[in-house]
Ligand SMILES: NC(=O)C1=CN([C@@H]2O[C@H](COP(=O)(O)OP(=O)(O)OC[C@H]3O[C@@H](n4cnc5c(N)ncnc54)[C@H](O)[C@@H]3O)[C@@H](O)[C@H]2O)C=CC1
């Protein structure tokens with residue numbers, strides 16, 4: 219105890235008296251003076267308990283040695299901040315909010331709403347999910363696209379309390395033990411990203427954890443996964459975003475991304491660690507750059523319960539929408555293989571959609587090799603370098619099957635690298651689908667060209683996220699191409715008033731209609747892996763969800779207000795398929811044999827009964 223403080227205490231007889239009567243006050247004063255004297259403070263807690271205790275929490279300022287001593291490694295972003303930096307980060311964020319509230323995005327208060335919801339999430343999960351579920355239409359655009367994009371872009375400023383785990387390149391060799399720093403013994407769902415391609419916003423490094431949190435919010439709200447059993451994960455292998463590399467307040471590793479075998483070794487170690495601690499967990503890969511999205515999917519999909527949402531979830535949602543667009547023309551779904559489809563964007567999402575659409579067409583055409591080959595003639599793929607043909611040098615192997623033969627293309631009046639507008643003019647497609655991350659790519663000229671479509675009802679899918687990356691808005695589409703189109707976008711837009719009491723319907727074509735059901739169905743079936751058949755069953759279920767009357771009105775996806783119901787149906791379809799493929803091993807007391815005995819209706823009940831609802835449980839105190 220410092221002599222100065224001791225002297226002050228002696229001088230205060232009333233304080234001494236109070237100290238004698240209240241020993242805890244004495245303890246407090248001792249710990250205060252020891253802190254003054256830089257002697258350690260004893261704490262009787264570790265891990266998240268420390269971070270959730272405002273008395274002891276230092277947040278991002280915990281040093282690495284303290285993080286190891288207190289079981290905090292992995293529970294905080296890896297860059298250790300000084301006190302000054304912490305304050306600077308907070309102040310910079312506060313200022314940013316003021317600017318955004320003045321002249322920010324379309325909803326200037328979106329970020330402020332996110333903060334308020336996030337604070338509630340930190341304080342009271344049951345209430346948070348109650349609010350989210352009851353107001354899903356209003357708040358999905360806040361916790362998910364588009365606002366989650368803004369949140370990720372500003373995450374280093376917004377970060378307050380940790381949520382989820384960070385496995386960084388600096389944690390190599392430690393992951394198997396640090397996974398035990400997570401307090402929950404049971405984890406059902408992990409959403410993991412490496413932050414390399416967040417929505418259409420590019421490499422956001424460690425800040426991409428926001429997307430994993432947003433996706434898991436939908437897992438809880440739509441699929442009824444217990445919020446205590448979800449885990450958002452960031453694998454921080456560095457960033458190639460030069461702005462973040464130069465920003466002293468950036469919370470992630472400030473080094474260029476690991477690549478090649480070093481990168482794979484980190485992801486391998488993470489997968490091994492989480493499946494060792496939680497053998498039944500399901501891992502959703504989210505927003506990995508295409509370079510790794512396909513490779514990691516192939517690497518893990520036959521050994522682990524995992525899927526890639528951008529490749530596989532998006533594909534299923536697109537197939538459901540494409541089949542809806544055929545029905546909206548008043549034609550049977552079986553006419554799908556006759557559709558001419560121009561796809562702008564050949565990344566993880568675009569190629570995922572193309573592969574699934576090709577397979578669906580091939581199945582409808584007889585499911586043989588020639589059907590598989592002839593289906594390819596229905597697609598024209600345009601990327602940043604224009605139309606992809608077999609004349610293209612250094613073609614991405616995943617895009618190769620969709621490269622058009624140059625002779626055929628010349629006959630159509632096209633060439634290698636032809637622009638999107640040229641392609642639309644020559645092909646006159648039934649469908650124009652964008653997964654390019656380029657806002658406004660479907661320019662007035664492109665949309666004008668689509669007016670010559672040979673379809674009775676052209677379909678436009680502007681699927682890139684967030685809102686500013688949409689290839690066009692519904693207003694632009696309806697006003698240029700005409701009232702008789704089908705329109706879908708990845709982020710939500712309002713319906714368009716076409717005048718005379720008519721409404722141009724804006725569908726939200728987003729993988730949120732499938733991933734929660736794929737996860738829930740896999741969990742409740744206890745399927746060993748997530749097969750193509752299970753994903754196909756999910757897509758078909760979504761396609762069949764819309765009534766004839768709805769699709770004829772151009773409504774090809776459900777309203778988000780029914781997301782819990784559609785998720786339940788999708789989960790049931792996934793379970794049924796996993797039983798048929800003999801992959802289901804059961805879940806808890808519902809073993810594989812019992813599962814096989816369930817009727818369609820009983821599977822539906824089983825799903826419903828296992829969905830978590832935000833009701834306060836009765837609490838009983840138990841001493842240690
Ligand atoms: N609606 C939904 O459910 C989903 C939407 N997305 C969105 O799709 C977009 C793309 O995602 P990824 O495929 O993973 O990205 P990516 O970066 O792997 O691929 C982007 C592709 O667009 C191409 N591209 C760039 N400029 C172009 C141009 N001017 N014209 C034509 N193509 C161009 C690139 O060459 C590349 O092939 C993102 O905005 C993402 O938010 C992704 C998954 C789901």
Ligand SMILES: CC(=O)C(=O)O
Pocket residue numbers: 363416417418505527528682683708728729730
């Ligand atoms: C929706 C989604 O997964 C994406 O834009 O990446």
Ligand SMILES: [Mg+2]
Pocket residue numbers: 417504505527528
């Ligand atoms: Mg994604």
